[in-house]
Amino acid sequence: MVLEDGRVRVTRGPKENRHRPAIDPLFRSAARWYGPRVIGVVLTGSLDDGTAGLLAVKQRGGIAIVQDPADAVAASMPRSALEIVNVDYVEPLDRIAPLLQKLVAVEVTENGTGKSLRLKKETEFAELEMDAIEDENRTGTPSQFACPECGGVLWEMEGETLLRFRCRVGHAYTAGSLGVEQSEAVESALWAAMRALEEGASLAQRMAKKAAANGHQSKLEERFPRARANENGTGRNPAQTHYGYQR
Numbered sequence: 001m002v003l004e005d006g007r008v009r010v011t012r013g014p015k016e017n018r019h020r021p022a023i024d025p026l027f028r029s030a031a032r033w034y035g036p037r038v039i040g041v042v043l044t045g046s047l048d049d050g051t052a053g054l055l056a057v058k059q060r061g062g063i064a065i066v067q068d069p070a071d072a073v074a075a076s077m078p079r080s081a082l083e084i085v086n087v088d089y090v091e092p093l094d095r096i097a098p099l100l101q102k103l104v105a106v107e108v109t110e111n112g113t114g115k116s117l118r119l120k121k122e123t124e125f126a127e128l129e130m131d132a133i134e135d136e137n138r139t140g141t142p143s144q145f146a147c148p149e150c151g152g153v154l155w156e157m158e159g160e161t162l163l164r165f166r167c168r169v170g171h172a173y174t175a176g177s178l179g180v181e182q183s184e185a186v187e188s189a190l191w192a193a194m195r196a197l198e199e200g201a202s203l204a205q206r207m208a209k210k211a212a213a214n215g216h217q218s219k220l221e222e223r224f225p226r227a228r229a230n231e232n233g234t235g236r237n238p239a240q241t242h243y244g245y246q247r
Helices: 024-039 052-061 076-084 093-104 118-126 130-134 176-216 217-232 237-241
Strands: 002-004 007-009 039-042 063-069 089-091 142-148 155-156 165-168 172-174
Touching: 002 024, 002 142, 007 076, 024 039, 024 052, 024 118, 039 052, 039 076, 039 093, 052 076, 063 076, 089 093, 118 130, 165 176, 172 176
Parallel strands: 039 063, 063 089
Antiparallel strands: 002 007, 142 155, 155 165, 165 172
């Protein structure tokens, strides 16, 4: 979900921090079009969603409000915003609505603070603008990391307070979100390996029983030790040995 001049759009652009719609593209698009008239609010939530977008709001002259982490059910998002962004207000949840009523009554004029081609381009990525996606002039440098979503090279964004990455087609990650995605990929790979090992042992056991029933001694000697170790629980597969998995 993004804002344009006078309207709200819902697009199927690239995910950011594993989500669509995502907080950061919404905040950036608001900052791009409305500058100091924007009030960004980060509430309870996990990881660091909203931090990069709130930073864009501040850079364009807007107001940043963050829920007091001590008042949040999940303090990660508010705490991340406080670490990176020079916020204007830190309030418990029950004080944010009255504060917004007070702030929206103040007349603000556009002053062009902090306009940048990067903000425009990142907003166009979220809107799935092909001119931005196909543009070879990218901000940042290629990193050693691959995009978990499409497998392309992630480019590290330069000149950022927050460590962020974006791939060729626009998928974007903060370092925290990328780390979570990589951890989940490792866990998925380990479970797949464990499944393959268990299936292999089970197949060997079935073959050994079939060979014994048919009197095929050579196959029995070849297959039965492996199957017997699995059946008695004495065998340890690599996933169990190195990563602490237990039956």
